[in-house]
Amino acid sequence: MDRPRFFTRQALAEGAEVALEAEPARHIARTLRMQPGDMLVLFDGSGAEYPGELIAADKRSVTVRLGAPRAIDRESPLAVELGIAISRGDRVDWVVQKATELGIARIAPLLTARGLRLPADRREKKRGHWQRIAESACEQCGRNRVPAIAGPQPLADWLSTVDAPLRLVLDPRAEPRDLPAYAGAIALLCGPEGGLEEEEVTRAQAAGFGTLALGPRVLRTETAPLAALAALQARWGDLRF
Structure with a gap:
């Protein structure tokens, strides 16, 4: 039977005795x-990951003694940064969880014209919430590196920082396009319900993004980035049939 996996924000070392944070301790x-x-x-x-033995466990605390680390690399050779518009409900939660399973490297939640208005005083709390979802997804899928979740920011701010050589904005109106034979890093942009406004797509194109359609059907904002990520990982990453 597989041993359960848990993420901790504490630096780990062989032979150390680690008192876990409240959330994983409670679960254990x-x-x-x-x-x-x-x-x-x-x-x-x-x-790396560390096999460990419980040496103390009660309702208030859990302590683990660590064994020798195992450097197990489950990261994709394709580094994808996803810019995802913040939408209503739990759509971003879903995207963060599933994109982590699919090997995303970084996620930037974005404030867009048709997306959810997120007050400045709530942004760091939401970022922390999404970071914890990514950590939990790594526990489940076996990744030993957690994708970074950026703080919510305006689309224009994110566009000014993107440096991936291949940049794609999802647009169901786009014409078919040729893609390069190889890609090592990609920036992928996905809009909210109703899509990005035309001016936002134009701004992305000015920042070096090419438009990309995913076929004849219009996908929901929580479906489109995951479908695109799976397709990109199958083409250039580590998804295999």
Whole structure:
């Protein structure tokens, strides 16, 4: 049986005894009902994972003794940064979780004309929420590096920072286009419900983005980036049939 995996923000080292944060400790002790002597795996996002043994577990705290690290690389050779418009409901939650499973490198939640208005005083809290979703997705899918979630920002600010050699904005109105034989890094932009406004697409094109359609059907804002990411990973990354 596979050992359960848990992310910690603490730096890990062989032989260390680690008192876990409240959230994973609660899950280990109360939900999984693990006991001293049980084995698990910890990772801190640095690229390695550590087998560990529970040496103390109660309702208030959990302590793990770490074994030798294992440098297991499950990262895609294709580094994709996703700029995703912030939409209503839990759409961004869904995209962050599934994009992490599909190997995304970085996610930038964006404020767009048709997207959700997110007050400045709520942005850091939402970023932290999405970062925790990415961490949890890494626990499940086996990644030892957690994709970075940027703070919510206006689309124009993000466009000014993108430096990937291949830049694509999803647009169902786009004409078919040729893509290069090789890509190592991609910036992918996806709009909210109703899509990006024409002026926003024009601004993205001025920043070096080419338009890309995903076929004859119009996909929802939570479907389109995941379909695109899967297609890009199959073409240049590590998804195999």
